[in-house]
Amino acid sequence: MALNLKQLAHVCIFARDLDETRRFYEDVLGMTRVFDFTRDGRVFGFYLDAGNRSFVEVFENASAEYSGRNQINHLCLEVEDLAEAVAHIQTQGLEPTEPKKAVDDTWQAWVDDPNGVKIELFEYTAASAQFTGGDREADW
Template sequence: MSEHAPIRIENFSHVCIGVSDIDTSLQFYRDVLGMDVVFDVALEGPSLAAVTGREGERGRMVGGLIGGTMVELLSLGEVSQYAPGPHIGYTNMSLRVEDADAAYAQLQAFDGVVCKPPVDIGGVRMLFVYDPDSTPIELVELPAGAATTDQLWRPTAQ
């Protein structure tokens, strides 16, 4: 793998945490950890299916700052207490790249690296690359010159 240049990472974007009950989790993160809510969006459609691998899923994502770090809470519907599935707990870390399509093209040059093509969700272009243990790492391209997800949702933060 060392014969190719690494992907240029602009900065850390966010941590995503899958939750079983978004309202209860939001209350905890806001009241106990002081989350400053920045956005609250509904999720559905082909782009979500491309990321989750399952058609017809709907969800909700709430993001906010905790100690200056963006944390996203992700809920994708009903979860059995006996089989929580792949979307509870840590789901991925996210790193910002300047151009998701260029990053995807660059990743294709590495033998054995698994990644999915970029998709658009909520105005953000993103793709997932998987480490050797299949841990997802999200690479995001933020629109309109935003350098952080806080700037994306609060344009006056620039």
């Protein structure tokens, strides 16, 4: 049994100013917005294509600090088979969350590294918003 890691799927960052952050990543770095996260009809986050099935996920957080803390919310790793990955992690004495389908139609589970860094494990589906687009209403 193994994790069957495919690649880094995305890095999630917090943004004090969502519009300015979007302009930077789109206009300066040349990334393309794939979809928005909305809550109550208001955009509070978005996904940007970083190429080769890798993405930058951005969420609004007005209190984010950039003095060496709170810059990256989590790392997301794409795996071949999420159930197998969770089973493998459990054999290492850790308890990841149960796999669930997220609002972006990907399967996900979570585990913390020894430093408390959140690691999201991702298995894409044919309907994943990263590839099909379409804004998604958050359920959290």
